[in-house]
Amino acid sequence: MDHNVDVVVVGGGPAGMTVAGDLARLGCSVAVVEKWLTVNPSSRAFATMARTLELLDARGLADQLLATSTTTPGINLFKGAKLDLTHLRSRYRFAMITPQTNVDQALERYAREQGADIHRGMALVDLIQDATGVTLTARPKDDDNPSSTMTWRAAYAVGADGAHSTVRGLVGMDFPGKSVLSSVVLADVKLTAGPQGGGLTLGDTPREFGFLAPYGKEDSDGSWYRSMTWDRERQVPDTDPVGEAEIVGSLNRAMGRDVGVVDVGWHSRFHCDERQVRDYRSGRVFLVGDAAHVHSPMGAQGMNTGIQDGANLAWKLGAVLAGADDSILDTYHRERYPIGKRVVRQSGLMMRAVTLHPRPARFLRDLLAPHILSIPRVRDVVAGSFAGTELRYPSSDGQSDLVGTRATEVPLHEGRLTELQRRPGFVFIRENGTASTMQNPGTDLLVHARRTDDGPALLVRPDGYIAWAGSSTSRGGEEGWPAALSRWTGARQSSL
Structure with a gap:
């Protein structure tokens, strides 16, 4: 039996739930098809930036997340260089550190409360679009029984199903780019001698890098951190198991000392690509988040960019469903594609700076980066770009220079x-x-x-x-x- 809805969102991660919740809040009927039965426990993100916190605040979610998270005023880079977030034009002059699962859960609650119809454990198997709508078919994950299938007929579909997007494949959209870093290891680690002063901390040598983000969870024998490590001399397939000795060795060498690993929890090995679709729209189908762009994890941009994609697209879909001209939907690609391209580029530049191998190049990096990032104008532009607060959309000729900039910091009699x-x-x-x-x-x-x-x-x-x-x-x-x-x-x- 067909289920008729306004929009089907494929993928129940943060980008997909943002789209679903916003559309449902506008009174649209929306179904979410997600293959995971529960929130994905292996999600990689851990830092929520200022612009994303502003969007979460506009949905009543920021305060509850901040209450159970830790925050950091910046990212400590190499040889004293720092990405300083304390001068951002935002009430959130920091990054929120919490596992992505917490953000996922908050956005799913939001989507459900607004009325989105969420189907977990369902994998998309077919998508056909025509001049008047999209027909999508899904069935329970790992179940080939035809009687278990569900079919939806929708005006539009949104692919928010990650880097290996089924939607993107069924629509036939290319995903040009290349792999840029392999055998990166994520883990949750308990340390007795973590970075002094807290915050996001990077350490590196010509051989490896290590990155630590504090979760703020402490007990009598240590504090928990999310770690990310990479070893130039241990490049193995993603399927190779991750050993505790590998994590401990890479962390200690990268940080230049014994950080006191006393426990290792969840861990995963992955590789990262730099890829971006050429168009975020194909007829009545749109891509958001990792389905549209993937990049280096440096700079904590992935989840944040996906949520911002979703916030841009959802209200435009709602407007068109309410009677606005369909051409408004073309502005989604026009506005978000350049942002995605910039994120791929800037996260890639940071990754390449961290993994520099020639000693003369590392010497120049360590010499120049602290000075350059201490210049106020450079500091604020770089930090605002990573935090999302200084990004803007293009305005048409003749419009005010303010058009396309965010209005979040305009002081109002009525409050924020x-x-x-x-x-x-x-x-x-x-x-x-x-x-x-x-x-x-x-x-x-x-x-x-x-x-x-x-x-x-x-x-x-x-x-x-x-x-x-x-x-x-x-x-x-x-x-x-x-x-x-x-x-x-x-x-x-x-x-x-």
């Missing part, structure tokens, strides 16, 4: 923008000194607010980015905010 965005829709921010209410309060598309500083009026998209800037009195014509809102949502200007 992210708190207002817990109600879906656009936010219209009037200038300070204007009337507290408008003659026409608008529609359900809009939440109204007033800024406390001297900036212009702003129309803010559901993902927190500015869609229009100008004078709130400029309502008419193509230059006013109602026209901008109409372009994004299809709402009639006369009703605004």
Whole structure:
């Protein structure tokens, strides 16, 4: 029997659950097809960056996650160089350190509470799209019984099913790129002599690197960390077992001392690729997260970029399902593809800097990096790029330079923008000194607010980015905010 829904999301990781929860919050019917029966225990991410925390706050999730996590003001790199997050233009001037499973669980709760229909233990086996929709078929994982299959008919489908995306394969989308680092080992380790001062800490030699992230879990015989290690002289297939001696040896050599490993918990060996699809859209099918781009784990960008992909796509799908022009969906690729490309490049540059082998090159790196990253302008641009707070979307000719930038830090009489965005829709921010209410309060598309500083009026998209800037009195014509809102949502200007 076919199940008719607005959107089917394939993949129940953080990117997929962001899409599903946001669509359900908008009143769309959405099904999630996920092959894992429970949240994947081997997820690799452990750092949630500022921009992602802002998005989580807009869904009422940030505070509860922070309450059970630890935070770090930066990443300690080689020879005193540091990625300093304390100057970010965000209330979250740090990275949150917690296993990805905790973020996954929070986003799944959010999706369920909003009304998403989640099917775990179901593997996608077929996807066919036509001019009016997409038909998807799934059956229980490792079950070939035809009677167990389920079929959905949807207006759109979203592939959020990871680097080995079934959706991407069924649609026939290439995934160009190459493998760049093999035999990387992740593990949870208990240490008695972890890094001094806490924080994310990197150590490296010409032979290996080691990376430690504190989980904040301590007891009488040590503290738990997530470790990532790599040994140039031990390059083996991903299927080779990981031994405790391998982890301990790599960590101690990379950190230049005995870090006191007293226990090793979960561990995994993997390789990393640099790949990106050429187009995030194929007809009625869209890719988000690792299904669209994969890269080095350096800089903790993967989970964060996937969640931000999902937040960008979901409201646009909701707008089109509510009557906006389908061309709005093309802006998903136009806005997110350059961000994905930048993430692949910058995480790759960090990885190559860490794994440098020639001693003269390492000497120059160690000499120059601390100086360059201490220059305030460079420090803030680099940190903001990794944290996501300085990334922007392109604006059209003639638009204000503010269009495409995030509005999260605009001070409002009504409180934080992210708190207002817990109600879906656009936010219209009037200038300070204007009337507290408008003659026409608008529609359900809009939440109204007033800024406390001297900036212009702003129309803010559901993902927190500015869609229009100008004078709130400029309502008419193509230059006013109602026209901008109409372009994004299809709402009639006369009703605004």
